[in-house]
Amino acid sequence: xxxxxxxxxxxxxxxxxxxxxxxxxxxxxxxxxxxxxxxxxxxxxxxxxxxxxxxxxxxxxxxxxxxxxxxxxxxxxxxxxxxxxxxxxxxxxxxxxxxxxxxxxxxxxxxxxxxxxxxxxxxxxxxxxxxxxxxxxxxxxxxxxxxxxxxxxxxxxxxxxxxxxxxxxxxxxxxxxxxxxxxxxxxxxxxxxxxxxxxxxxxxxxxxxxxxxxxxxxxxxxxxxxxxxxxxxx
Numbered sequence: 001x002x003x004x005x006x007x008x009x010x011x012x013x014x015x016x017x018x019x020x021x022x023x024x025x026x027x028x029x030x031x032x033x034x035x036x037x038x039x040x041x042x043x044x045x046x047x048x049x050x051x052x053x054x055x056x057x058x059x060x061x062x063x064x065x066x067x068x069x070x071x072x073x074x075x076x077x078x079x080x081x082x083x084x085x086x087x088x089x090x091x092x093x094x095x096x097x098x099x100x101x102x103x104x105x106x107x108x109x110x111x112x113x114x115x116x117x118x119x120x121x122x123x124x125x126x127x128x129x130x131x132x133x134x135x136x137x138x139x140x141x142x143x144x145x146x147x148x149x150x151x152x153x154x155x156x157x158x159x160x161x162x163x164x165x166x167x168x169x170x171x172x173x174x175x176x177x178x179x180x181x182x183x184x185x186x187x188x189x190x191x192x193x194x195x196x197x198x199x200x201x202x203x204x205x206x207x208x209x210x211x212x213x214x215x216x217x218x219x220x221x222x223x224x225x226x227x228x229x230x231x232x233x234x
Contacts, residue, residue, distance in 0.1 A: 001027055007036050007059035011110045014083040018130040026120045033113035039103040046087055046101040051094070054111040056086040061107025062169065062180055065099045066189065076190040077142065079104075079168045079180075088135065091118055104180065149192040152233030157191040158201045159230035162211065162218060164190070174219070181216035 001024055003009040008031055012019045019027070036059070039045050045063060046052055063080040077099065080086060086101045091114065121128050148160055162178070169180040182190070188198035205211045210226045212219040220226055 003031055005036060007108050007110050008034055010059045010082060011057040016083045018127065018134055022120070022124060022127055026124065029116055029120060030112060033116040035111045036108060037111060038108045041103055041105045043103050044100055045103055045107070045109060046097055048098060048100045049096045051096055052087050054114045055088055055091055055117050057110045057112065058082050058084050058086055059108045059110050062104040063101050063107055064104055064186065065101050067099050074189045075192060076186065079165065081168055088131070091121070154193055154197055154201045155204065156229055156233035157193065158198060158205065159226050161187060161191045162220065163227060163230055166220060176221065177217055177219045183216060
């Protein structure tokens with residue numbers, strides 16, 4: 001079918017989209033009941049403790065989901081890539097969204113009208129199962145990260161965060177340079193440590209020949225050793 005814009009097509013027809021396989025009629029409904037919004041790097045896509053106007057899908061760009069905790073410290077709980085839903089709890093709950101979602105680079109989102117998407121899910125058992133699977137996987141990932149961040153030493157946490165960045169965003173053509181530019185602050189917030197600790201720990205990985213850093217670009221030069229550090233937590 002012909003979509004109104006390329007962003008809605010990405011969210012519906014993308015290779016990782018939960019909507020793949022739904023009927024053309026349902027796709028047309030989603031195409032008719034959505035809006036698109038653009039955000040510059042650093043802009044807040046969803047503000048914590050607000051109620052999103054609909055179900056938000058990241059169509060292009062990169063984003064982080066985070067929360068401000070004790071001492072006004074930020075903790076990044078998830079890195080977001082295209083076709084990810086930035087908030088889906090508005091489908092099932094009328095509560096406020098507890099996280100900030102911020103663009104890591106210029107990004108565009110598709111906002112699906114809540115009532116329309118809820119109706120399609122209620123009438124489509126396969127789609128409902130895919131949503132449940134997605135939510136379950138997100139919760140499993142969050143639980144695993146919580147364990148890692150509380151049990152691993154700083155070196156293990158930084159190694160895990162670098163590997164997470166690689167898993168989420170992939171690498172450049174060289175197979176080693178991660179396709180995301182995170183500040184040292186963001187790397188620290190992803191790893192549950194202070195920025196100074198993150199900088200020192202990253203410098204140690206560089207000194208040991210595990211990674212190379214140029215500005216905000218991180219290149220993994222010894223994947224097996226980095227993975228071993230992440231696994232052991234040491």
